[in-house]
Amino acid sequence: MTTSTAATRGLFFFKRFLSNPREVGAICPSTRHLAAAMVRDLELAEGDVVVEYGVGTGSFTPTIGALVAATPRARYLGIEREAGFVDILRQRFSDLEFANAQVEQVQRLLDERRMAAPRAVLSGLPLILLPTMEEIVDTTHAALQPGGEFRTFSYLQSYPTRGAARLRRLMRDRFAEFSMSRLVLRNFPPAFVLRGRKAG
Numbered sequence: 589m590t591t592s593t594a595a596t597r598g599l600f601f602f603k604r605f606l607s608n609p610r611e612v613g614a615i616c617p618s619t620r621h622l623a624a625a626m627v628r629d630l631e632l633a634e635g636d637v638v639v640e641y642g643v644g645t646g647s648f649t650p651t652i653g654a655l656v657a658a659t660p661r662a663r664y665l666g667i668e669r670e671a672g673f674v675d676i677l678r679q680r681f682s683d684l685e686f687a688n689a690q691v692e693q694v695q696r697l698l699d700e701r702r703m704a705a706p707r708a709v710l711s712g713l714p715l716i717l718l719p720t721m722e723e724i725v726d727t728t729h730a731a732l733q734p735g736g737e738f739r740t741f742s743y744l745q746s747y748p749t750r751g752a753a754r755l756r757r758l759m760r761d762r763f764a765e766f767s768m769s770r771l772v773l774r775n776f777p778p779a780f781v782l783r784g785r786k787a788g
Contacts, residue, residue, distance in 0.1 A: 617647040618712065618741075621774035625781045626710050626739055627651055628769070632659040637698070637706045639731075641691045641724075642713035643668040645676050652710060653684055663703055667691045692723055695731050705733035711740040716751030722758060729762045735788030738763065744771060744778040759784040 626648055632638070638656055643649060643666040656662045666686040668674050674688040687697050691713065698706070709728050715721045728738050738759070746752045760766045763784030772779050 617645055618779075619647070619775045620651065622741060622772045622779055622781075623648040623651040625769050625772045626741065627655055628781075630655065630708055630737065630739075632656070632662050632707055634659065635661045635663075635704065636708075637663045637665065637703045639694060639698075639706045639709045640664070640666045641694075641709065641711040641728075643677055643686065644670075644673055644712055646680055648710060648712055649677070649681055649684065653681060656684075665697065665701065665703060667694065667697065692720060692727055694727055698731065706731060706736055707733060708737045708739065711738070713740070715740055716742070716746060716749065716755050721751075721755060725755075725758045725762055729784075729786060732786045734786060736786045738784045738786075739781060741772075741779045741781050744780070747780070756782065764788075 632655060636659060638652060640648060640652055649666065653664060656664045664684050666677060666681075666684060667689055668677065668686060669688065669690055671688050674686050677684075677686050685701065689697060691711075694709070698704075709732060711724075711728075713724070715724060718724065725738070732738065740755075742752050742755065756766075756768075759782060764787035765783075765785040767783045769781035769783070772781065
């Protein structure tokens with residue numbers, strides 16, 4: 589793909605949704621309002637690492653990237669399994685690092701790049717649709733630094749489903765602290781941000 593205009597990115601995203609709705613999880617990218625909620629009150633220190641899961645075409649990446657760029661020696665790693673999305677990301681964000689891989693490989697990917705344990709892992713994955721949801725939560729918890737945070741989101745319409753309830757239960761069980769944001773209405777669909785903090 590040689591262009592990265594918003595229209596082209598949106599069309600590519602929609603085509604990927606049609607071909608694999610379980611992996612993509614939404615018919616359109618998330619909004620900047622959900623991106624802002626994902627990083628709200630996230631404070632980075634010098635040299636911290638931030639990992640983004642399921643980057644897609646980069647809906648959250650400008651917001652996360654700005655936070656990293658404002659922090660001395662902070663580093664970013666985006667993990668995306670769809671090669672077409674990774675091509676777009678590397679064109680749009682040439683100063684950030686991306687891996688075309690599965691997020692379950694996060695520790696190996698960090699080790700290969702000599703990155704420290706992350707201060708935060710921010711996920712755009714449709715976790716409740718993935719059979720590896722528990723493995724992803726567990727490997728993320730293990731990879732985080734003490735006091736580090738895992739943040740993901742859950743759409744309003746999926747909140748009462750078994751999968752969403754299981755995700756909330758997993759995060760309550762694995763993390764020392766668990767919380768949910770207020771509903772982000774300016775997203776389609778509206779969504780909650782789920783936050784889990786590892787014991788410090």
